[in-house]
Amino acid sequence: MKIFPAIDIKDKKCVRLIKGDFENKTEYKTSPIDQAGKYKDHGFKNLHIVDLDGALTGKTVNLDIIKEIVSKYDLKIEIGGGVRSLDSIKQYIDCLLYTSPSPRDAHESRMPSSAWK
Numbered sequence: 001m002k003i004f005p006a007i008d009i010k011d012k013k014c015v016r017l018i019k020g021d022f023e024n025k026t027e028y029k030t031s032p033i034d035q036a037g038k039y040k041d042h043g044f045k046n047l048h049i050v051d052l053d054g055a056l057t058g059k060t061v062n063l064d065i066i067k068e069i070v071s072k073y074d075l076k077i078e079i080g081g082g083v084r085s086l087d088s089i090k091q092y093i094d095c096l097l098y099t100s101p102s103p104r105d106a107h108e109s110r111m112p113s114s115a116w117k
Helices: 032-041 052-057 063-072 086-098
Strands: 006-010 013-018 021-027 046-051 076-080
Touching (some): 006 021, 006 052, 013 032, 032 063, 046 052
Parallel strands (some): 046 076
Antiparallel strands (some): 013 021
16 A cells, blocks of 8 residues: 655645635645655655645646655655646656656656657
8 A cells, every 4th residue: 555645735835625625724834845854754755746726727836846845855746736738747747857856766657758749
């Protein structure tokens, strides 16, 4: 079994929506980057990230935060939110390919962005 702790990002903060309602949410003081570090420190190897701003707009709004998490921590990342075009897929793949801090074992999501042309 693989367990993926999750980080939902809205307005650059870690949040939890109450029953999926964007207006009814809990905001946490810990930044998404620091929260990813806590999960890594507790031994997790996988992380699920949802860009809630991206889910609302259809764009990769929090790509900068996701890039920083990828560059800082050796975690296998699963991403959702704002993935509605080949361009957004390319942005996420490039983020995972080129900001990695160390050579990691390749996995399915590490397809070169040239494959999308």
